[in-house]
Amino acid sequence: MQWLDEDFADSCDFALIGLSSHLPPHRISWELNQRLEWHFRFNHVLEIPQRSGSSSHAIFRFEAQEDSGHRTLYLIENKVPGGIIARFQGAAALDYLIQVFDDSNAVDEVRQQVRGVRGVNYTQELDPLQSGAIEHLALMDLSKASVQVG
Secondary structure (H helix, E strand, C coil): CHHHHHHHHHHCCCEEEEEEECCCHHHHHHHHHHHHCCCCEEEEEEEEEECCEEEEEEEEEEEEEECCEEEEEEEEECEECCEECCCCCCHHHCCEEEEEEECCCCHHHHHHHHHCCCCEEEEEEECCCCCCCHHHHCCHHHCCCCCCCC
16 A cells, blocks of 8 residues: 555654653753753653564653644664664664654754763664654654643
């Protein structure tokens, strides 16, 4: 069903940034909050079936209304001892993913900001459709666990 695949790809209107960091999830979210004045809050744990059981990935969410538009960011633990979410484009070596829903298309700005945070060793923009994580991330913004922040 080619048309279904194309519709699905068109509906995935987010950017994906991978980052490498030695910090645990709560600490990297704290660093991002402190350095960039973001307000990541724990959102939920994403359970992903793996060959031998499942893996648990912490997800933090930040939402803001800015002059340039609405922005929602998810900080997602990519690599855990039991599994990996994004596997391709070099993403298997990345510790975290930042999923960016941004009306202003300021992905490069977000990436540059993140790159300057203490504890972030490396950042890389990923193609969400080619990362191997699309099935887990496509409906993140519609997740029933998402909390609206006003």
